[in-house]
Amino acid sequence: MSATTATTGRPTTTLSRLAALGRAELTLLGRNRNNLFIAAAMPLLMIFLLRSSLKGIDEATLGISLGAATLIGGTGMVLLLVVYMSLTSSLVARREELVLKRLRTGEATDAEILAGAALPATAIALAQAAILTVGGFTILGSDAPARPDLLVLGLAGAIVLLAGLAAVTTTFTRTVESAGLTTLPLFLVSSFGSGLFVPRDALPGLAADLAQLLPLSGVMEFVRAGWLGTAHSGSLLAAALNTVAWGVLTGWAVRRWFRWEPRR
């Protein structure tokens, strides 16, 4: 090798490290057809399905317009599929290839490694949420989001929470193939309980109360309030509390159980 004089080169920063990790992860996402399909095509498909299923329910039961219900449910669907499900499988893939362990020998912190892995999914989720919003006007003929600030807050909270839940899910996911199965419980429970497929108001009393405690119920409340501008009475505070509680719990679980290398 060529003799090199030791130079004090440019030190890395959190931002530069995140950019490098996120860029590599985005490249990988582009090369993995399954993940790409889940991230790019599935949400649109689900929204289409959602719309046809919602058509069977009259607006009086829904409590809100068909267009709004589709947009709110669609946003939740995008978040679950793009952030939660595809991030779970890519984290498992990196762990099994010892990529996470190798990265931990470098300068990036644990949080940066996880955040870097979540960057592409976050970007795609935000892009699709934006498409939904625009598509909402033009195709579904709905109103613009009444409280964009609440919508953005909801999206941000959901992305952080779901990224954490994806990390937790990898602790009981041994292979990339089994990620489809291990992510199913949260997907189903959220779809029916957190106001994605079925607006929560359409659930019977006790179920509706219990559903309020689910991990995504809080952030979905914000998304809903963002679209409609009408939060349920005092529900935003409850929603915020729910989200913070789940966030703390998730963070604790990740610290406690997340594995950086395969089980031998």
Add this chain to the structure above:
Amino acid sequence: MTAEAQTPAIEATDLSRTYAGGFEAVRGISLSVPRGEIFALLGTNGAGKTSTVELLEGLAAPTGGTARVLGHDPYRERTAVRPRIGVMLQEGGFPSDLTVAETVRMWAGVTSGARPAAEALGAVGLTGREKVRIKQLSGGERRRLDLACALLGRPEVLFLDEPTTGLDAEGRRDTWELVRALRAQGTTVLLTTHYLEEAEALADRLAIMHQGRIVLSGTPAEVTAAQPARIRFALPDGVPAARLPLALKAAADGDRIEIRTHALQDDLTGLLDWARDHGVRLEGLDARSASLEEAFLDIASRTEDVPAGPKESVNR
């Protein structure tokens, strides 16, 4: 700066590591590697080499004892240590769908003062392979890419866990040359290996690990000198081993005799004089000085009393 130059590059005191299942992989290891030295950890699979190196790299906290790298705790003070060290794990660590160039670019993004990719790849002989996906690389090429990434930040201390496993003879020589060149520039290198000739060829000092402990350490010459030389032969029928001179500490296995000695010349002379005087032919006479290999095999053979534990975290 002078004070810092005097602290060892790597220091471990009574280091131990017990896994969650209760397996004691490292049982009280102490070692000190001065700056600019190449230090080799030798041992059979499961001796605890990788478990030890992971503690020194700061990947895990020790169960007991202390580790210091460049004067810092590698686990608790990782932000101080990481920019100054380079690590090559025993295997893997790169996404199979990235290309060589993309991998190096990613590593450069998380490495302070990263050298240009072309220079790093040139150093390990991967020039021209930039656009190849990791999954299409040979095992040896992957090892070299791993080395290139470990060298990317011009580290002061380099940890290499079995750097030449999977390399062909030429690749191994190239890696040795590279490691020597790094030492010439002042880099401290801690490597693990189970190739004895690698430790002999490269290491300024070495330690042989067995069952989580360092059993023998020193320069290759010292370690070798600590071992007895051997004389082997077979006695003809009708000559019992009991007739050998008493001064020779002989072990008999049937008619095969083995003598271990720290005074090879004297004992060999005694044996040959006795044989001539009694008209005995020593079949298959073989006398050899101690070698690192003998030392290693001697230590490795002491395994039978171990309870079966999980293997060192590799070797799939």
